[in-house]
Each structure stands twice: as C-alpha cells, then as structure tokens.
Amino acid sequence: xxxxxxxxxxxxxxxxxxxxxxxxxxxxxxxxxxxxxxxxxxxxxxxxxxxxxxxxxxxxxxxxxxxxxxxxxxxxxxxxxxxxxxxxxxxxxxxxxxxxxxxxxxxxxxxxxxxxxxxxxxxxxxxxxxxxxxxxxxxxxxxxxxxxxxxxxxxxxxxxxxxxxxxxxxxxxxxxxxxxxxxxxxxxxxxxxxxxxxxxxxxxxxxxxxxxxxxxxxxxxxxxxxxxxxxxxxxxx
Numbered sequence: 101x102x103x104x105x106x107x108x109x110x111x112x113x114x115x116x117x118x119x120x121x122x123x124x125x126x127x128x129x130x131x132x133x134x135x136x137x138x139x140x141x142x143x144x145x146x147x148x149x150x151x152x153x154x155x156x157x158x159x160x161x162x163x164x165x166x167x168x169x170x171x172x173x174x175x176x177x178x179x180x181x182x183x184x185x186x187x188x189x190x191x192x193x194x195x196x197x198x199x200x201x202x203x204x205x206x207x208x209x210x211x212x213x214x215x216x217x218x219x220x221x222x223x224x225x226x227x228x229x230x231x232x233x234x235x236x237x238x239x240x241x242x243x244x245x246x247x248x249x250x251x252x253x254x255x256x257x258x259x260x261x262x263x264x265x266x267x268x269x270x271x272x273x274x275x276x277x278x279x280x281x282x283x284x285x286x287x288x289x290x291x292x293x294x295x296x297x298x299x300x301x302x303x304x305x306x307x308x309x310x311x312x313x314x315x316x317x318x319x320x321x322x323x324x325x326x327x328x329x330x331x332x333x334x335x336x337x
Contacts, residue, residue, distance in 0.1 A: 106298040112152050120145040138193050146188035154300030155181070155289045159189045161307030164279070167192055170239050171279040171310065172271045173246040176260055176332060177253040178283050181290040181303065183212075185283060186246060189305045194244035197235050197267075199251065218245070220266075232270055239274045249328070253292055260333055268325045272318055277310035278328055282335035306335045 120140065127136035150157055173194055175186055183196070196212065200221045203209045218235050235245050247270075249263035271278050284304040291297050308331055316324050
C-alpha cells in the first residue's frame with residue numbers, strides 16, 4: 101500500500117512541478133526577470149509540494165535572519181526533500197548553487213533552471229570557477245546564495261561529511277555573513293535511497309546565528325570551514 105501511495109505522490113509532484121515550470125516561464129516572459137520564477141518557487145511551488153508529500157515543516161531560528169542582509173546560506177544535504185524544505189521554509193529569497201547533475205533531473209532540474217539556479221560543473225575547473233564568480237556577482241548585487249557545502253548526499257548517512265572549500269572562498273571574497281541552516285528528519289519522509297517509501301511526518305529547519313566573515317583572508321579558509329562545520333554539527337544535535 102505504501103508503494104502505491106508513494107507512486108501517486110510522485111506522479112502528483114511531477115505533474116505539479118511540470119505545471120510550475122510552465123507558470124514560472126510565463127512569469128519570466130511577462131516580467132522579464134528570473135526573480136519572478138524564484139518568487140514562484142518559494143511561495144507556491146515548494147509549499148504545495150510539501151503539502152502533497154504530507155509533510156509538516158517547522159522552522160526555528162528565523163529571528164537570526166536579517167532581511168536587509170545578503171548571506172551565503174549553507175545547509176546540510178540529506179535527501180530530495182531538502183530543496184523544497186529550504187525553499188518553502190526560509191523567509192528570504194535566494195539562488196541555489198547546485199552541482200550540474202541536478203540540472204538533468206526531470207521536472208526539478210527544469211524549475212531550477214527557470215529560477216536562475218547556478219549550476220557547477222565539478223569536473224571542469226574553469227567552468228566551476230566561472231559559476232562561482234556568477235554566484236559572487238549575485239551576492240554583490242544584494243542577493244542571497246544557497247550552497248550545500250557537502251556537495252552531495254549519501255543514503256542513510258548519519259553525520260556531516262567533509263565540507264568542500266568553494267563556499268568559503270566565495271564568502272571570504274564577498275565578505276558577507278554565512279548563515280548556517282540544519283535540515284532535520286527529511287529522510288523520515290523521503291528516504292535518500294528510495295522514491296517509493298514516502299511517508300507523512302514532521303520535518304524541521306534550524307537557522308543558526310550568522311558567521312561573520314569580515315576580516316577573514318583566503319589564508320584562513322580552512323579556519324572558516326572548520327568553524328562553519330562545528331556550527332552546523334551543533335545545530336543538528
């Protein structure tokens with residue numbers, strides 16, 4: 101029975117995402133701005149997706165977010181539910197920095213592309229550098245950027261895996277605060293190793309206090325990475 105229910109949910113989510121892609125592209129055509137698609141994803145697409153899944157999302161630490169401040173937002177990566185949770189739960193608009201492989205995911209990759217997501221080709225150093233520069237330009241323009249510093253997720257992982265340095269090079273270059281966000285219990289609803297074991301349940305985002313990067317230099321990138329890792333680990337407890 102669970103498999104059938106999960107399959108129905110997957111079909112409904114796929115249909116809703118397809119409709120959302122069409123609507124997002126329509127908004128871009130009408131407004132001539134990709135921010136319209138970002139707004140649609142945050143306010144309409146993601147909340148409806150979470151409703152279809154039967155998930156109840158709780159967000160703690162919203163008071164740590166200054167809506168007038170630009171951030172590099174860092175979150176742990178646990179499942180396919182992470183993106184809808186972050187998109188629906190955080191009260192600020194942001195652009196994702198994601199691995200290029202996600203662009204190939206049916207439906208999800210489409211709305212990510214329409215929303216101005218920055219895709220990184222980790223197999224090509226020069227393209228990766230250009231992508232991070234693009235992210236830096238968005239930050240300098242007053243926008244927020246979301247990065248999964250682990251780079252990927254593994255099925256049933258119990259802890260954080262080592263962070264990659266790209267986000268911290270970017271934070272030091274831009275001199276903007278890092279906002280750590282912990283994702284909890286997403287795998288109980290959407291297991292990382294299966295699309296046919298979806299369950300109803302509670303999930304949570306915990307927003308930590310911003311990490312000030314002003315004054316850090318590139319020689320201190322490892323120090324900043326270690327600090328962010330410890331902060332994220334504490335939020336997950």
